[in-house]
Amino acid sequence: MPELVDSLLEPFRSGIGQRALLEVVLVAAIGGALGFWVLTFGLAYGAESLAHGLLPGLVAAALVGVPLLLGGLAGIAAAALLVGLAGRDERVGTDAATAVAVTGLLGLGGVLALAPDVPPRLGELLFGDPLAARAPDLVAAAGLVVLAGLALAALHRPLAAVAFDRDGARSLGLGAGRVTIALLGLLAATLAVAVQGLGNLLVLAVLVAPPVAVRRHASTPARAMLGGAVVAIAAGVVGLYASHHLEIATGASVALALCLAAALGAGFPVRGPRAPARGRLRRAPG
Amino acid sequence: MSALVEAGGLAAGYGGRPAVHGVTFAAEAGHTVAVLGPNGGGKTTLFRALVGDLVPLAGSVRVTGRPAYLAQTERTRLDFPVSALDVATMGALARSPWWLPARRADRRAAAEALERVGLEVETHARFGALSGGQRQRVLLARALVQEARVMILDEPFGGVDPASGERMDAILGELRGERRAIVVATHDVAAARTFDRVLCLNGRQVAFGEPGTTLSRAVLEATYGSEIVVLEEDGGPVRAVAVQHHEH
Amino acid sequence: MPSPLDLLTLPFMRTALVELALLAVAGGVLGVWIVLRRLAFFTHAVGSVAFPALVVSGPIGVSSQLAGLAAGLGYAAGVGSAGRTGRDASAATGLLLVASLALGVVLASDVVRAPAAVDLLLFGTLLGLDGADIASSAVAAALALAATLLVGRAWLAVAFDAAGARALRLPVQRLDAALLALVAAAAVAAVPAVGALLVTSLFIVPAAAARLITGSVGALFAASVGLAALQSLVGLYVAYAVDISPGPAIAVVGASLYACAALAGRSRGAAAQAPVTPVLDARGVAP
Numbered sequence: 061m062p063e064l065v066d067s068l069l070e071p072f073r074s075g076i077g078q079r080a081l082l083e084v085v086l087v088a089a090i091g092g093a094l095g096f097w098v099l100t101f102g103l104a105y106g107a108e109s110l111a112h113g114l115l116p117g118l119v120a121a122a123l124v125g126v127p128l129l130l131g132g133l134a135g136i137a138a139a140a141l142l143v144g145l146a147g148r149d150e151r152v153g154t155d156a157a158t159a160v161a162v163t164g165l166l167g168l169g170g171v172l173a174l175a176p177d178v179p180p181r182l183g184e185l186l187f188g189d190p191l192a193a194r195a196p197d198l199v200a201a202a203g204l205v206v207l208a209g210l211a212l213a214a215l216h217r218p219l220a221a222v223a224f225d226r227d228g229a230r231s232l233g234l235g236a237g238r239v240t241i242a243l244l245g246l247l248a249a250t251l252a253v254a255v256q257g258l259g260n261l262l263v264l265a266v267l268v269a270p271p272v273a274v275r276r277h278a279s280t281p282a283r284a285m286l287g288g289a290v291v292a293i294a295a296g297v298v299g300l301y302a303s304h305h306l307e308i309a310t311g312a313s314v315a316l317a318l319c320l321a322a323a324l325g326a327g328f329p330v331r332g333p334r335a336p337a338r339g340r341l342r343r344a345p346g
Numbered sequence: 347m348s349a350l351v352e353a354g355g356l357a358a359g360y361g362g363r364p365a366v367h368g369v370t371f372a373a374e375a376g377h378t379v380a381v382l383g384p385n386g387g388g389k390t391t392l393f394r395a396l397v398g399d400l401v402p403l404a405g406s407v408r409v410t411g412r413p414a415y416l417a418q419t420e421r422t423r424l425d426f427p428v429s430a431l432d433v434a435t436m437g438a439l440a441r442s443p444w445w446l447p448a449r450r451a452d453r454r455a456a457a458e459a460l461e462r463v464g465l466e467v468e469t470h471a472r473f474g475a476l477s478g479g480q481r482q483r484v485l486l487a488r489a490l491v492q493e494a495r496v497m498i499l500d501e502p503f504g505g506v507d508p509a510s511g512e513r514m515d516a517i518l519g520e521l522r523g524e525r526r527a528i529v530v531a532t533h534d535v536a537a538a539r540t541f542d543r544v545l546c547l548n549g550r551q552v553a554f555g556e557p558g559t560t561l562s563r564a565v566l567e568a569t570y571g572s573e574i575v576v577l578e579e580d581g582g583p584v585r586a587v588a589v590q591h592h593e594h
Numbered sequence: 595m596p597s598p599l600d601l602l603t604l605p606f607m608r609t610a611l612v613e614l615a616l617l618a619v620a621g622g623v624l625g626v627w628i629v630l631r632r633l634a635f636f637t638h639a640v641g642s643v644a645f646p647a648l649v650v651s652g653p654i655g656v657s658s659q660l661a662g663l664a665a666g667l668g669y670a671a672g673v674g675s676a677g678r679t680g681r682d683a684s685a686a687t688g689l690l691l692v693a694s695l696a697l698g699v700v701l702a703s704d705v706v707r708a709p710a711a712v713d714l715l716l717f718g719t720l721l722g723l724d725g726a727d728i729a730s731s732a733v734a735a736a737l738a739l740a741a742t743l744l745v746g747r748a749w750l751a752v753a754f755d756a757a758g759a760r761a762l763r764l765p766v767q768r769l770d771a772a773l774l775a776l777v778a779a780a781a782v783a784a785v786p787a788v789g790a791l792l793v794t795s796l797f798i799v800p801a802a803a804a805r806l807i808t809g810s811v812g813a814l815f816a817a818s819v820g821l822a823a824l825q826s827l828v829g830l831y832v833a834y835a836v837d838i839s840p841g842p843a844i845a846v847v848g849a850s851l852y853a854c855a856a857l858a859g860r861s862r863g864a865a866a867q868a869p870v871t872p873v874l875d876a877r878g879v880a881p
Contacts, residue, residue: 159798160852163795163798164845167841167842170717170791170839170845174842175836214445217448226421227397228416228436228485230415231498232412264691265692268689279427279472308704316696
């Protein structure tokens with residue numbers, strides 16, 4: 061029995077392991093909860109685009125020696141701006157225009173990362189490394205959990221009202237535009253903090269996998285958020301264990317665990333009355 | 347007696363082009379106003395301008411307080427995890443700070459509203475699992491919780507089962523007595539005669555006034571064009587049926 | 595500054611030049627369909643799905659072209675049969691993308707123990723292109739041209755109005771499947787040169803830029819291929835001069851061309867008729 065406990069605690073005996081655990085738990089908690097709204101508001105593609113597009117910001121920060129958090133935020137701002145600009149012409153279509161912006165930014169990140177004589181550790185920027193978490197990263201993650209958590213609690217009713225019925229929410233005094241902007245702000249902050257551990261290519265998993273895993277089993281938004289956080293934390297811990305015992309890349313291991321959780325949760329039979337088939341909008345006459 | 351809803355020369359539309367113009371009418375407290383018109387004639391556009399969703403392109407609009415709005419189609423998310431009670435409770439957002447959780451008093455008001463629309467059994471049922479008529483009644487309950495003095499209903503009886511329709515009819519009658527202004531878009535010309543006022547739209551305002559004097563054959567034809575079928579005209583009130591298009 | 599003539603005199607550069615020229619044709623032609631049918635996310639995902647297959651292909655003794663093709667076609671088949679829409683599909687595609695990249699990195703670093711392969715496969719390579727790569731790109735280019743000539747009008751009809759196309763008794767499902775398969779195969783063929791992350795630099799950016807400066811369908815194809823070729827040439831030279839993988843250079847050049855096209859198209863007035871572009875019939879490949 062003591063050996064079991066020993067082996068359970070083993071990855072987290074070192075300072076590195078403990079910091080990695082804390083980072084993963086904090087990021088998973090906020091990502092898993094926020095993810096429900098990201099999915100509900102249809103922002104998965106947008107989140108993926110922002111995550112991919114922020115690479116130049118990260119690389120520039122690494123080259124200059126500025127904290128990656130600031131680089132991430134700058135990268136997101138640039139990506140949002142360029143995606144918005146690219147999408148202005150209707151002839152191309154928003155998804156193609158977004159792809160142009162994201163591809164250009166990914167390319168720019170690649171150029172910045174591969175050209176210099178002393179290249180930044182591109183692999184860590186792309187795929188993350190929870191084991192490299194230091195105290196400032198943990199402070200940022202903890203700060204995010206507190207602030208974003210408070211914001212989500214305060215915005216809970218408006219988010220639900222707008223997600224459920226945009227027109228009705230308008231008549232209740234809640235503008236869908238303002239609520240969506242608030243959500244995007246939370247998304248940006250979460251992405252900027254989470255890329256430290258998961259890297260910009262994999263960070264989407266912590267936002268999208270947990271709600272996919274729990275959506276068919278949750279009967280209220282609050283339960284979906286709580287369930288998402290729990291699933292994300294559990295998957296994160298499993299990922300850390302797998303990384304330690306199988307000796308594989310940590311960030312990728314956590315990402316794979318999250319994706320596996322999504323596949324299991326989405327495929328698991330639902331107890332109780334089935335959720336209704338996704339109704340098409342009945343098109344209004346006139 | 348000042349009106350709860352007032353529009354003067356109102357024009358509204360999308361992308362700078364008006365879908366409806368020249369709308370001038372007033373709804374007093376305790377009045378019901380039936381809005382008649384063909385599909386695409388501007389009823390929904392007018393309602394969105396009244397609710398504040400669209401900025402008027404011309405003219406003015408004034409509504410007392412925040413109106414309750416039941417939009418036309420089922421534009422609600424049927425897969426969103428909420429119960430009927432949750433939806434009805436959303437009405438309280440109009441009266442209390444949005445950043446605080448729902449108060450017990452709000453939830454009680456929501457439960458009472460559900461009871462009033464005849465859904466006490468379905469209080470905790472998933473919204474998406476209810477029938478069309480039941481969902482419409484839940485949205486009506488939300489409007490009741492909102493305690494709005496102005497209620498705007500866009501074809502609330504469309505596609506609703508008779509039992510729900512009757513229930514809603516009864517409630518609208520009660521609401522009238524509560525000194526609210528109720529604006530209802532409908533295709534039912536005969537029912538419109540029972541309202542206090544009618545407003546006829548067809549891309550523009552055709553007429554506004556009491557049904558008895560306003561709903562003449564000329565007005566109906568100007569409103570509906572070829573989509574009207576006149577049943578009889580023998581010196582009494584014109585009986586006509588508007589053709590309804592259903593898209594599948 | 596290295597001489598541009600090196601592009602022609604150095605053997606590996608000639609190989610790269612030929613490869614990119616062929617990919618410019620494939621990407622320019624197919625890019626038009628990708629933009630019209632809203633397949634941007636799909637194309638990006640194909641590149642990522644091929645990544646882990648390419649990582650393991652060498653060590654397990656399978657040709658990388660076949661491994662990549664199998665992964666790409668498998669994904670295309672999955673998308674074709676899934677038939678989901680909107681939110682669900684974007685979420686699933688995003689997760690599949692992440693899982694593929696994560697799997698690839700784990701395989702490369704810890705199983706196959708070839709961590710250098712990651713950068714090469716994600717961003718492309720100048721030196722590592724061989725005859726097999728050129729052959730697969732040639733096939734992709736040929737198929738792209740042949741398909742456009744043979745079924746282009748049918749694809750256009752489906753793009754304008756899928757329901758109407760069905761009424762005309764066009765085999766919409768098979769046409770869509772063929773398009774998905776062709777895009778997947780061509781995208782996979784592009785991975786060695788431009789990288790799994792940047793396939794869209796040749797397969798979407800030139801076509802999107804062309805869309806901004808021309809309106810007629812014929813001119814669209816010509817402009818798209820022309821821009822792709824220009825982009826590849828300049829990008830290749832920049833990559834060689836700065837000593838980086840070709841993918842990022844081509845991507846940045848492409849995005850710059852798009853920006854120029856946007857400015858040029860604006861001054862001409864945005865009066866070009868845009869064909870109605872419905873999503874690929876509930877296959878869930880658009881956000």
